[in-house]
Amino acid sequence: MKLTKTLTASALALCVTATGAQADTELELARFFGDCDNAGTDVSTAVGEACIIQTIINAYSAEDNGVTIETLPTDWGNYYDQLKAMYAGNSAPDVHVMHKSSVAEFASLGALLPLPEADLRAAGINPDDWVDRARDAVTYDGQLYAVPMDMHANLWHINLDILDQAGLVNDAGEPILPTSADELMAHAKQVKDATGKDYLTADFAQFPIGVRMVLAMLWQQNSNVFDGDTATVNTPEAKQAVETIVGLFDAGYADPNLNYSDSQQAFLAGEAAIQINGTWMVDFYDSETANADSALQSYYVADYPQLFDQPATWADSHIWALPVTLKNDPEKYEAALDFLAWLNDHNVDWARTGHLAIRQSVLDSAEYQNLAHRDEYNNTVNIARDNPPAVRYSAIQDVLNRELQSVWLQGKDIEKALSDAEREINRLL
Amino acid sequence: MRLSSFLQSDNFSGWAFILPYLIAFVPLLLWPFFQGFWMSMHEWNLLAVTFNPAAKEFIGAGNYIRLMGADNLGWSLQPLWPFRLVVTALIIALYVRTLRSQATAGISHHFIAAIALFTTVVLLGLTGDWYDTRFWIVVRNTLVFVAWVVPVTTAVALLLAIALNREGRWAATLRSVFFFSQILSVTVVTLIWQLVYGARNGFIANLLAPFGIESPNWLTDDQLAMGAIVAATVWWSVGFALILFLAGLQQIPGERLEAATLDGAEGWRKIVQIIVPSIIRTVQFVMIMQIVLHFQVFGQSQLMTQGGPGDATNVWVRYIYQTAFRDSEVGYASAMATVLFAFMMLFSLIQFWVTKRQES
Numbered sequence: 001m002k003l004t005k006t007l008t009a010s011a012l013a014l015c016v017t018a019t020g021a022q023a024d025t026e027l028e029l030a031r032f033f034g035d036c037d038n039a040g041t042d043v044s045t046a047v048g049e050a051c052i053i054q055t056i057i058n059a060y061s062a063e064d065n066g067v068t069i070e071t072l073p074t075d076w077g078n079y080y081d082q083l084k085a086m087y088a089g090n091s092a093p094d095v096h097v098m099h100k101s102s103v104a105e106f107a108s109l110g111a112l113l114p115l116p117e118a119d120l121r122a123a124g125i126n127p128d129d130w131v132d133r134a135r136d137a138v139t140y141d142g143q144l145y146a147v148p149m150d151m152h153a154n155l156w157h158i159n160l161d162i163l164d165q166a167g168l169v170n171d172a173g174e175p176i177l178p179t180s181a182d183e184l185m186a187h188a189k190q191v192k193d194a195t196g197k198d199y200l201t202a203d204f205a206q207f208p209i210g211v212r213m214v215l216a217m218l219w220q221q222n223s224n225v226f227d228g229d230t231a232t233v234n235t236p237e238a239k240q241a242v243e244t245i246v247g248l249f250d251a252g253y254a255d256p257n258l259n260y261s262d263s264q265q266a267f268l269a270g271e272a273a274i275q276i277n278g279t280w281m282v283d284f285y286d287s288e289t290a291n292a293d294s295a296l297q298s299y300y301v302a303d304y305p306q307l308f309d310q311p312a313t314w315a316d317s318h319i320w321a322l323p324v325t326l327k328n329d330p331e332k333y334e335a336a337l338d339f340l341a342w343l344n345d346h347n348v349d350w351a352r353t354g355h356l357a358i359r360q361s362v363l364d365s366a367e368y369q370n371l372a373h374r375d376e377y378n379n380t381v382n383i384a385r386d387n388p389p390a391v392r393y394s395a396i397q398d399v400l401n402r403e404l405q406s407v408w409l410q411g412k413d414i415e416k417a418l419s420d421a422e423r424e425i426n427r428l429l
Numbered sequence: 430m431r432l433s434s435f436l437q438s439d440n441f442s443g444w445a446f447i448l449p450y451l452i453a454f455v456p457l458l459l460w461p462f463f464q465g466f467w468m469s470m471h472e473w474n475l476l477a478v479t480f481n482p483a484a485k486e487f488i489g490a491g492n493y494i495r496l497m498g499a500d501n502l503g504w505s506l507q508p509l510w511p512f513r514l515v516v517t518a519l520i521i522a523l524y525v526r527t528l529r530s531q532a533t534a535g536i537s538h539h540f541i542a543a544i545a546l547f548t549t550v551v552l553l554g555l556t557g558d559w560y561d562t563r564f565w566i567v568v569r570n571t572l573v574f575v576a577w578v579v580p581v582t583t584a585v586a587l588l589l590a591i592a593l594n595r596e597g598r599w600a601a602t603l604r605s606v607f608f609f610s611q612i613l614s615v616t617v618v619t620l621i622w623q624l625v626y627g628a629r630n631g632f633i634a635n636l637l638a639p640f641g642i643e644s645p646n647w648l649t650d651d652q653l654a655m656g657a658i659v660a661a662t663v664w665w666s667v668g669f670a671l672i673l674f675l676a677g678l679q680q681i682p683g684e685r686l687e688a689a690t691l692d693g694a695e696g697w698r699k700i701v702q703i704i705v706p707s708i709i710r711t712v713q714f715v716m717i718m719q720i721v722l723h724f725q726v727f728g729q730s731q732l733m734t735q736g737g738p739g740d741a742t743n744v745w746v747r748y749i750y751q752t753a754f755r756d757s758e759v760g761y762a763s764a765m766a767t768v769l770f771a772f773m774m775l776f777s778l779i780q781f782w783v784t785k786r787q788e789s
Contacts, residue, residue, distance in 0.1 A: 077735070081754035088479045105757075110480040205649035206735050257628070257646035266631050324480070348623070395756045406739035410651045428756075 024068040029057065029072065030086070030093035031081040039214070043349045047287050052353055059068040060342045067335040080394060087111050092323035095336045097147070097295040100137035100317035101397075104389035107140040108173035113322040115337075121207040123337035125344045134358035139315035140389070146321035149347070152279045153315035153384045154212050155377050156200075156305065160298035162273035164193040177305040181244045183308060187252035191273050199253040201272035203260040204408055208401040209276060210245065210256075216304055217241035219312035219385045225400065226390065231301050233400075234418040242407060242414050245308070249408055256408040267347035270295025276304075279380070282354025286372045301354075303379045315356070315384030356381055371404035392428045399424045433500030462770070465763045469493070473760035475753065485760070492764035496564040563740060563748065564765065570655070571745040574726055577659045578666065579719040585663060586670030591704060593671075594678045604675065615728030622661035623648070623733060636771065648734050651741040658729045666722075670715045670758055677711030678704070717780040721773055745769055 017205060032054060039046070039054035054071065061069045062183075070092055071163045074082050080102065086092050106112050117127055125134065125147060134148035138175065155347040158175050168176045178184040179319040188199035192322075199349070218224055223237035248254040258266060267275035275281075282301055288294045304313030312325060320340055326333050344359070348368050351357040362368050391394060403421040406412040430479040435441055469492055589607055593600045610618070625632040626647035634644035647657040683705065689703045705712060727746040730736050736743030736751075745765070753762035 079752075080729075083671075083752070084475055084754050084757065088475050090479075105474070109474065111476050111478040111650065205738060259647040259649060262627075262629055269629075392756065398751075402737070402739050405737055409649060409738035410741065412739070424562075 010116055024066050025331055027067060027069045027094040027332060027335055027339060029339075030070050030074050030079075030083060030096040032074060032076045032097065034076060043346065048284050049353050052350060054347060056343065056346050060339055065338065067338060069196040069339065070290035086101060087323065090325070094323060094326060094332055095320060095322055095339060097149070097318055097320055100148075100319055101386065101389075103138065103140050103145055103319070103321075104322070104393065105391045107143075107145045108391055111324060112145045113324045113326050113333075114145055115147070115322070117144065119337060120144070120147070120340075123361060124341040125336075125337075128363050129359045130362055131358055131363070133381075134317065136318050136381050137358075138290075138321075146319035147344055147421065148358045149320060149350055150353075150358060151315055151317050151381065151384060152214060152355045153380045154209070154276060154278055154304055154313050155282070155354075155380065156302045157267065157277055157281055157285055158300040158302060159267065159270060159296055160300045162191065162195055162197055162270065164273045164298075166191040166273070168273075175302060177302060177348065178307060179246075179305065181240070181307050184244065185251065185253075186245055188248055192251075192253055196271075197270070197327060198255060198266070198272040200250065200274040200276060201254060201258060201263040201266045202276040202409075203258060203263050203407050204245075204254075205405065206259045208397055209260075209410070210404050211397060211400045212267040213245060214238070214241045214277060214400070214404060215387070216313045216385070217244060217307060220306060220310055222309060224258045225387065225396070226425060226429055228388075229429045231422045231429060233422040234415065238418050239414055240308075242404065242418070246408055246414070269296055274278050278372075279342040279356060279377075282373055283352055299373070301376050303377050309381040311379070312385045313380060313383050315380075315386055318355070332383045394423050395428050399428070466767055469763035469767050471760040473758070475757040475759045478587050478732075478756075478759070488760075492761045495761065495770070496561050496765060496768065498512055514589075525788075530717050562760075566740050567743045567748040568746050570740070570743055571724060571726065574744060575657060575720055575723045576660060576688035577656075578662050578726075579716055581659070582663045582666045582719055583716055586667045586715070587674050587700075587705075587712070588676055589667065590674030591700060592673050594675055601763055607671050610665050613665065615665075616732065618661060618665045619732040621665075621731055623659070625661075626657055626733075628741050629691070635785065649738055651738045654742045655737065658733055661733065662723070662726070670719065673711055673715050674708065677708035681707045713780070713783060717776060720776050724769065724773055724776075 033053050034048075034050035034135065036046075036048070036051035036054040039051050039058055040053060042058040043059055046052040057069055057071060061067070067197045080098075083092075083096060083098070092111075103112070120127055127144065128168070130148060133151060135144075137147040137148050137151070138144050156177065160175060161167055163169050163175050166187075168190060170176055176187075191197060191199045202209040202213065217224065218237055218241055221237040221240065223232065223235055225231065225233050225238075245254075247254045252273070255266075261271075263275060264280050264281075265276075266272050268285075285296060285299050285301070288296050289299050303311070306312075320343060322333070322336050326336060347357050347359045347362045348365065351362065351368055352371060354373075357363050357368055387393065387396075399421050403412070403417040407414055407417045445677050470487060470489055472486040472491070474484060474487050545570040582589065593604050593607075611620075623631075628634060628646045628649075631644060631647075633647070637644050645653055647653050686699075686705065689699055694703055724744050725746050727750065730742050730744045731750070732746045736747055746769070749762045749765045749769070752758050752765065
């Protein structure tokens with residue numbers, strides 16, 4: 001009798017203990033954007049992609065919602081390699097960021113979990129609030145595979161003081177930007193003659209900013225690098241685009257040897273009037289104007305200028321996806337959707353980086369429209385372009401980057417480079 | 430009875446000693462190697478096969494044929510097909526004659542067979558859109574890298590070892606200092622050297638600035654990038670070679686060095702005629718170790734230059750890595766890894782052959 005009582009009491013105690021100490025659902029999250037030292041939970045004070053996203057994640061983890069998120073250590077340069085290795089090793093993160101341009105590869109091979117609209121709505125996400133382009137970004141073969149977070153594009157980041165010295169600022173205080181390839185060269189010469197400084201800087205040596213510039217110039221000429229399963233790289237339009245950029249190097253108006261960090265330093269040190277880079281730099285450059293040591297005291301950001309027949313700039317989207325294996329764990333699936341809803345709710349915070357919001361309600365809000373410099377690149381959303389979906393998009397971009405680098409860093413003949421790129425891309429398509 | 434005599438035999442002791450190694454060798458090295466070889470005969474997409482094991486397709490030697498294309502190498506004889514045929518026939522005849530005569534044994538058979546296979550495929554000019562124009566570029570880059578790093582590291586380490594092969598606190602301290610770089614990971618090494626090479630605020634740029642000299646772009650200039658990686662690698666690798674040379678130098682009888690000095694051998698003459706011949710086995714060991722090690726260079730190319738500009742510093746293992754993970758072509762990457770293994774095996778056999786020849 002005594003033994004029975006003891007056992008019953010022990011069982012009850014165990015039940016109580018188990019209930020009281022019920023652990024949070026733990027989600028593993030993989031992302032790029034870089035590291036943020038001492039990221040807290042106050043999103044409003046964070047600056048830059050890494051710190052803003054990490055504070056959004058930390059703030060979610062700190063909520064009393066029964067979910068804890070562990071951000072896995074991943075490296076920007078090898079992010080997709082690591083992600084694929086994790087998928088191949090059956091250890092995919094429970095939730096991860098990726099680009100719109102990678103959806104075709106991951107979704108077509110069955111790696112991503114389709115997200116039914118009903119589940120998204122049940123979690124508090126309203127897909128009807130997404131702009132069409134954002135919905136397209138997460139749709140593959142008619143199904144939703146992710147929750148979009150932004151649209152990002154190439155912009156012209158401008159040091160107005162330098163352009164002003166060259167007489168390229170109008171009475172309204174806005175930069176005068178080129179409207180043709182010839183005018184681009186003329187403006188570059190004007191800046192060099194007046195200030196001795198480079199007209200523009202960008203990472204032409206490693207990160208594919210140069211590729212994105214060439215793509216924009218192709219789209220501006222109503223051309224593209226591939227059409228369906230046929231590469232169309234070796235064209236007069238592509239040659240024109242590459243020659244335009246090479247012309248800047250040959251005349252000494254830009255330096256092709258700078259990598260991402262060096263081109264950024266050159267811009268901040270006032271050694272170039274314009275830096276071509278993405279929307280993600282806007283809040284950082286804006287904050288640098290408050291730094292007395294920075295040569296960037298008068299910052300302006302402009303839509304990518306139209307140099308050919310029609311306006312266009314390179315664009316992509318950051319989106320959040322779940323691995324297909326998560327369907328076997330309803331608890332984690334529910335938690336992951338809840339987290340995606342949190343991200344969706346913080347769309348305006350993420351847009352502070354400079355990225356374009358993807359929710360119509362956010363785009364219409366005063367808070368969004370009052371963000372720094374937002375009115376200076378309003379038209380980017382209308383001129384944004386990207387390649388059609390391709391399963392091997394990252395490899396295609398790598399081919400272009402390598403061949404274009406060989407043109408401006410190794411002196412390879414433009415037509416030979418375009419021809420080699422076309423042959424390789426045909427094999428990849 | 431048989432069992433008990435086996436248990437007491439030297440055979441048993443020998444097997445017992447190597448058993449722990451075999452337990453690790455078979456599952457961790459041998460099995461993955463054969464699995465990789467099997468994968469190399471398939472068209473195998475990393476993600477597709479993960480989610481659908483039936484997605485792989487057996488293509489036999491297809492991946493090997495693809496990497497044999499050599500359009501971008503200067504020595505490609507693509508347009509000269511009659512010449513190719515003649516040379517191919519000569520090589521096959523030479524190979525057959527060598528096999529029949531049995532005049533040479535062991536390594537030379539394998540060596541000639543490898544050359545015959547390679548040359549036949551290349552000279553037959555199997556060209557077209559299907560082949561890989563980059564593979565031989567990264568092989569060439571790897572060979573250039575190895576051809577610079579191995580002799581320079583060996584020479585620097587040998588000279589440092591001779592200079593530091595003495596008693597005293599300073600020599601001991603300097604030995605530790607030079608060995609220090611060896612314990613760093615490739616990530617730390619490349620980070621340090623990126624700080625050295627930085628074109629704007631790097632160590633070299635700051636050294637040159639007072640003289641009004643602008644630092645070149647070490648890592649993005651195609652004439653300098655490979656040299657920059659080689660220098661960083663020599664700095665990193667010299668410590669281990671130094672320790673081996675010091676061990677070798679301490680085996681040289683002091684009387685021999687004294688006798689050489691009395692005979693008037695000093696400086697370079699003493700190094701070349703006395704010291705190097707005395708530790709030639711160590712020199713060979715260091716060089717073979719370095720060759721095998723540096724054929725597998727990856728981190729320096731990946732982290733310092735990302736293989737660029739263009740493919741100027743792209744190397745074999747990085748290309749395998751990119752093909753497997755960025756392009757998801759695990760089958761083709763495995764074929765390249767198998768060929769790399771064959772290269773390394775070749776060098777190991779040469780080492781074995783050289784050692785055996787010296788012993789005999």
